[in-house]
Amino acid sequence: MNHRSTIARRSFFERVCGRDAQHLWDLVVQLVSRELKLRYKRSVLGIAWTLLNPLLQLLVFTFVFRGVLQLNMSHYASSVFCGLLVWTWFQSSLTDGTGVINANPALIRQPGFPSLILPIVVILVHMVHFVLALPVLVIFLLIDGVMLQTVLLQLPLLMLLQLGFTAGLTYILAATNVMFYDTRYTVGVLLQLLFYATPIFYDASIIPEYYQFWYWLNPIAHLVAAYRAVLIQGFTPNWLPLLGMGMAATGLFVVGQRYFIAQSDRFVEEL
């Protein structure tokens, strides 16, 4: 095989179907599986760890808001668990993704390594966790007396939306974190704020009328509500805000990627 390639510009077709595309795919698969292996290499519980965290949080919320504060909400445990899984995927991706360039200097210094895939790898790793937790959620739902409906088939669409939205954000944050290493901590604090501004352990209907407009400017709130509609209530979610979010996600993805590429020449120097 003759690879006289690195610099010559190739057609779109070649890029999508050729050896490079195959290699990019292999690279993503290898890096994702390496991450997963590493995470559970030296632990007894293995993959169960990822479930333990949301389950413990669930326990806390159920005790506080059911037992103590008497929050009124149907299918409380299932709703909270669903929200927690979605949130965990988003939060972990953003936190790990922000530091991903700094955490992988060896990969960044490899000639020809496409650093663009690193944030995607992080998001995919956490998506695997999310997908592995889904069967547990379904068991939860069945015990809770929820009837699963065919709208469930819209779930992959929601996941794709979340993937794109998170990826765009992560590109910007990861590139910024190379220049300013406290970006990570700032993101951590903002995420905590966002957690309370998202209907995870409560229902959005308890938000006073006056704040409703501002409240629903939070895209993650729409996302969580949509997941719940599909999984628990069995409704088609309100696709209008989601469509808006999809367009925002596409824009964010394009802008984020451009910013990332523009900054990427400096990665080697700054690390």
Place this chain on the structure above:
Amino acid sequence: MRPAIVVQSLGKRFRCYTQHRPRTLMQAALTGWRGLTSSDYFWALRDVSFTVAPGEMLGVVGRNGAGKSTLLRLLGRLGRPEEGTIGLNGRIGALLDLGAGFHPDLTGRENVLVNAVVAGLLHREARQQFDSIVEFAELSNFIENPVRTYSTGMMMRLAFAVAIHTRPEILLVDEHLSVGDQLFQHKCLDRITQLKAEGCAVVFISHSVEQIEKSCDRALWLNQGRIWAEGHAGTVVEQYRGAMEPALLKSSTGNQTQEVA
């Protein structure tokens, strides 16, 4: 024949930041986003031009800070040059940070497969080459052990074996051949010579001028980011040695001089 590497009036400068440059978002915001750009520059490379043909081996000599590693990085497309262009025809293989990509908790086998794909092979090709890689590294008995249990030499051997098996058409070698024992060093040079014979262009940095004299066709002497001399490896090395010797004699005892020369 089309050259494998064409470098034209290459220039790379680095910013000289002041000590007041903000390192965190907080500092940057508090200082009003000042000090983020710098007006002071330092040229690590300037006006560097050369070509390397397929099957040719170019040695680069120069003192520390002459720009050798910067040149190698730019050839590997790490960072963007401020001036000039680099044209490359062929797949790049690099021996830059040997072993840096290995994860201590993964086994030798897992590391080899991941790193071979990172270095540019398809997963399928990596599996085909696996046995050959392990054999070259002489690590068949330890390949299922985590890399953290390896000695430095073992790790370097494995990293070298991976890099050399990616069938590069352009090979960038940083001064890493000093790893492993004499026998393994010899084996590595042999393998590089073999790749060269198959048409691979090699750029080789070393402080060991004998190695360059022995195995390179041509040599480049970099001094403070500029080409000081260029030509037949033996001639350039002779000039370089001639320039270094008086300085060495002045600063050290005779027996250290012998070591270098």
